[in-house]
Amino acid sequence: MEILHVSAECYPVAKAGGLGDVVGALPKYQNQLGHIAKVVMPMYRTKFLYEHDFDIVHKGSFGMGEYWFNFTIIKERTNKLGFDLYLVDINGLLDRESVYGYGDDTERFTAFQIAVVDWLSHWQHRPDIVHVHDHQAGLVPFMMQNCFAYRHLSAVPTVLTIHNAQYQGWMDWGLSNYLPNWDSWQWGKLDWQGRINPLASAVKCARKVTTVSQSYLEEMRSNANGLESLFEYEKGKCTGILNGIDAAVWDPAIDTYIAPNFTHTDAAEGKLANKKILCDLYNLDISKPLFVFIGRLVHEKAADLLPQAIYDSVYHMEGKMNFLVLGSGEYWVEQQLENMKSQLVGYYNSKIGYNEKLSHQMYAGADFLLMPSRVEPCGLNQMYAMRYGTVPIVRNTGGLRDTVIDYGEPGGYGIRFNVASVGDITYSIYRALEMYKQPELMKETIATLMELDFSWETSTAQYIGLYESLK
Numbered sequence: 001m002e003i004l005h006v007s008a009e010c011y012p013v014a015k016a017g018g019l020g021d022v023v024g025a026l027p028k029y030q031n032q033l034g035h036i037a038k039v040v041m042p043m044y045r046t047k048f049l050y051e052h053d054f055d056i057v058h059k060g061s062f063g064m065g066e067y068w069f070n071f072t073i074i075k076e077r078t079n080k081l082g083f084d085l086y087l088v089d090i091n092g093l094l095d096r097e098s099v100y101g102y103g104d105d106t107e108r109f110t111a112f113q114i115a116v117v118d119w120l121s122h123w124q125h126r127p128d129i130v131h132v133h134d135h136q137a138g139l140v141p142f143m144m145q146n147c148f149a150y151r152h153l154s155a156v157p158t159v160l161t162i163h164n165a166q167y168q169g170w171m172d173w174g175l176s177n178y179l180p181n182w183d184s185w186q187w188g189k190l191d192w193q194g195r196i197n198p199l200a201s202a203v204k205c206a207r208k209v210t211t212v213s214q215s216y217l218e219e220m221r222s223n224a225n226g227l228e229s230l231f232e233y234e235k236g237k238c239t240g241i242l243n244g245i246d247a248a249v250w251d252p253a254i255d256t257y258i259a260p261n262f263t264h265t266d267a268a269e270g271k272l273a274n275k276k277i278l279c280d281l282y283n284l285d286i287s288k289p290l291f292v293f294i295g296r297l298v299h300e301k302a303a304d305l306l307p308q309a310i311y312d313s314v315y316h317m318e319g320k321m322n323f324l325v326l327g328s329g330e331y332w333v334e335q336q337l338e339n340m341k342s343q344l345v346g347y348y349n350s351k352i353g354y355n356e357k358l359s360h361q362m363y364a365g366a367d368f369l370l371m372p373s374r375v376e377p378c379g380l381n382q383m384y385a386m387r388y389g390t391v392p393i394v395r396n397t398g399g400l401r402d403t404v405i406d407y408g409e410p411g412g413y414g415i416r417f418n419v420a421s422v423g424d425i426t427y428s429i430y431r432a433l434e435m436y437k438q439p440e441l442m443k444e445t446i447a448t449l450m451e452l453d454f455s456w457e458t459s460t461a462q463y464i465g466l467y468e469s470l471k
């Protein structure tokens with residue numbers, strides 16, 4: 001089968017979170033199964049662009065409201081990623097250094113989607129599946145079915161994967177003229193509660209919808225940032241498929257970001273040596289258990305609870321542990337985390353920003369990873385942590401519930417708590433300290449964690465099965 005993935009992110013080209021990791025891995029594994037999976041994404045000004053060679057494969061133009069845009073599709077020359085990578089270049093709109101966060105993101109991603117559909121309409125053949133990811137590609141199924149110029153694409157089956165339903169790409173109806181001439185009888189397929197909602201539109205128009213874990217799918221019927229009743233209504237076409245992790249990128253035995261490398265046989269020494277590097281760099285005490293947090297500092301991740309939970313743990317548990325936080329996000333959380341550095345010298349440190357290398361070093365060198373998320377569609381951090389022998393401490397939600405079993409249960413290997421509150425987080429840290437006091441238990445747990453299989457093979461086969469059901 002030929003599958004075209006449409007996404008705003010794809011690792012290592014451009015990544016802001018888990019979406020990038022998934023779109024950088026899934027197509028590669030689909031190709032390994034003998035399919036032809038391709039990725040099309042915006043051409044941002046990232047390092048990857050300057051370090052690789054590209055061929056121009058298509059040039060086109062389109063109107064969006066009162067603007068006219070020329071676009072170019074370029075293709076990476078060497079197939080280095082394990083799949084064909086196509087970038088959409090729209091001068092002045094997409095060619096920015098970051099993926100998101102600009103005042104004209106609505107225009108940027110709408111234009112990206114129009115360019116993709118327009119390009120697709122010029123193909124000599126049709127792909128078997130168009131697989132769109134999140135709201136930044138959510139208007140593609142609607143356009144393929146309802147824009148007059150593209151209706152010849154309407155028979156191509158479309159699949160939507162929701163990596164995060166919190167963000168939906170809302171647009172006021174005044175912007176409806178951005179879409180190429182479309183059948184206005186079909187306005188209901190764009191609308192959700194009085195606005196154009198690209199994510200809701202994709203749920204309505206795609207032939208199948210997947211979420212990145214089964215638990216998240218179930219939770220969305222009661223908690224989906226306003227789309228609850230839509231997921232209840234459309235549940236017949238929805239499936240949960242757990243993400244895998246790219247074992248070729250996330251492997252402590254070969255990871256070039258960490259030193260020394262280690263496997264499950266020498267994990268104790270390997271992890272300790274990596275911990276030493278972190279402790280030296282961040283003025284922490286190697287003899288104490290190291291708790292880390294890596295991720296976006298936003299409400300969804302319950303990052304706002306971290307400062308108080310860290311304070312309470314250090315003060316009420318006599319400073320028996322160290323903390324290291326890596327992330328960026330809401331300004332006031334960043335500020336609180338920065339200010340704490342001078343108050344908890346030797347117990348806590350943080351690095352505000354995005355740092356791929358440091359994240360790998362932290363998965364490798366930490367003893368425990370904190371993930372108190374309020375919402376977690378799948379969560380990759382806990383899987384990376386486990387692969388690197390770090391015990392995950394997670395809230396019982398979404399993909400965290402599907403991947404972590406509490407060590408108090410038979411066969412368990414992590415720590416799970418129910419409420420996103422300072423109390424539950426500190427109590428879990430206390431439980432972690434109890435675990436850390438038992439070297440045999442830690443050793444066994446690390447061995448169990450590193451043997452767990454979160455590879456892409458199972459999920460890839462599930463996606464292929466889903467596509468085949470649409471033939």
Ligand code: ADP
Pocket residue numbers: 016017018019021164294295296326327328353354355356359378379380381382
């Ligand atoms: P989400 O996609 O909701 O942000 P996931 O757990 O699915 O969360 O994926 C997060 C990915 O982003 C992981 O690969 C994680 O290591 C990475 N990441 C998040 N924040 C940072 C950061 N500040 N520096 C480096 N990597 C980060």
